[in-house]
Amino acid sequence: MIRIAVLGAGRIGKIHAANVAANPDAKLIVVADPFGDAASSLAKRLGCHAATDCLAAIERDDVDAIVIGTPTDTHIQFMLHAIAKGKAVLCEKPIDLDMAKSVAAANEVERLDGRVMLAFNRRFDPTSQAFRKAIDAGEVGEVRQVVITSRDPGMPPREYVKHSGGIFRDMVIHDLDLARWYLGEEPVEVMAMASCLVEPSLSEVPDFDTVMLQLRTASGKQCHINCCREAVYGYDQRMEVFGSKGMLLQDNLRPSTIRRWTDSATDAREPLLNFFLERYETAYKTELTAFVEALRTKSAFPTSVQDGLKALRLADCALESAMSGKSVKV
Template sequence: MMDVCLFGVGLIGRVHAGNLARHPKVRLRYVVDPNREAAAKVAAATGAEIADTETVMNDPAVKMVFIASATRTHADLAMAAAAKGKAIFCEKPIDLDLKRTDECLAAVAKAGVPFQIGFNRRFDPSFRALKERLDGGEIGAVEQVIITSRDPEPETEEALAGGGGVFREMTIHDFDMARNMLGEEPVELFATGSSLVAPQYKKLGDYDTAMFILRTASGRQCHINNSVRAAYGYDQRIEVHGADGMLQAGNRLPTSVEMYGGKGISRDKPYYFFVERYAESYAAEIDHFITCVETGRKPAVTASDGRKAMILCEAALASARSGRFEPVQL
């Protein structure tokens, strides 16, 4: 059993803490978070010990670190862990600055340690099954990918101010899925954004409603639509159209029960938010990383994938400002 440490016990950190505590091949040895009260609750629930960064990095028994802390800390923690020879699982984005991201990736490469970025949607059972059938040639050559990603409600102004904006925090997942499904790298991107939902987005110079078009060198296309408001729940759908047919993965519902009556037919709304919707994928990505560290295999989602998604985020921001397609070099 390998000792691991979790940095950050916010919402996603608590999800990871539960999955790590339940995993049979690791022991959640430490949790690190500046919020001592929050750290204490997670420590009490998982049997972990509250520690500081120095203690963790200097403990040779800690073989893996899971970084789910504030975005501004990701690169520093990853580089410190790499220098100590520890395997790294890092939530996206690695950093909001590409130069800083490259510095981090260089340090990781020099250390030769495993690194997996937290693009959990690749591990969603439905999305993964779609990808496997796509790769199996079931619908022939890909022509179009359509990704719908809508949150049920907007972020608070405080949360927005501490992040990197909707494109870097929300759409980055969709850009990764676009790359994964297209089968070719995008070479140009168009983005348009509006502030239609909540005033805090406009106040911070951000968007709460956006659409994107990605195009590859061969002409394959991807359309992504984002919104921070969906009255019916967390809307997560993917459609891939090919030469011989179409594959779709729809929303996940709490139950499959449907009611048929004189006034119509009804069923459950989609899960309300990402913690419930992607519960299986979060557990699966953690298990994948632990297995890779144990067996020496390369993780399926690497630091390079995180970097490429960030390049698409930057191109999208530039396009939203310029009103033109922007070139992309991945």
């Protein structure tokens, strides 16, 4: 039984805590969050301890591993504290918004021989896993191009945007991680375009809401990513992997496959799944299971701090490219 503390009882902390509580090989010991009754109400629901002091929760003798779901600027502090206490970590993306700080943290994790898994949940989505298996089995031959469309249903609050680190580090980072995973080679060049088409005043932050990226690996493999903070028709998550022997295509998921014919529409289907909590519900569960399983069997984590660093580096290059109008060597 892996005994776990979950830090943060917000959107993602609630998901992780519920998944720990439901996992037969894990025990949710404590949920920690310094603000309001977030921790106590979640702990009451899931039947574990509540704490307001995250560092004390990490130090508990009855805790083996830590899941970090707190705001991004707290990740490194909690990660390094946990590692120093000999505890394994599942850390939400991104490691931090600052590259130099993230590199220093990764070096410290390595120096202390710490175990950290980066929470790139999309890799654990059943379709992503099926893509990876098909690529590994040679079904599409040599991968030539990856195309990813990732559009949120609506703009997040301005306050969130201000502290998010910008669309590339906050949102596109998931797609950059997937791009690396499917291409099977590191991108060496990034070209990005970025605009404020949803909310022009976003340029004051400064940030963007609509972006397109192109990535190229050393052997010439290509990836195109397009992201927007608002799609009026819902959370749009599609992917394509094209290779020398074929193509894999992932369409959006819906609550059911029902199609309707009425006097106002034909072949109408249900709306897309609401947002990431619904669309990636299974992915978050599988991610947590992978973390627990790796700890139980003492095997390597499927994602690492290095994956976090590489995705962040690509996000920084994309921002530089968008600002300069030039392609950027990674």
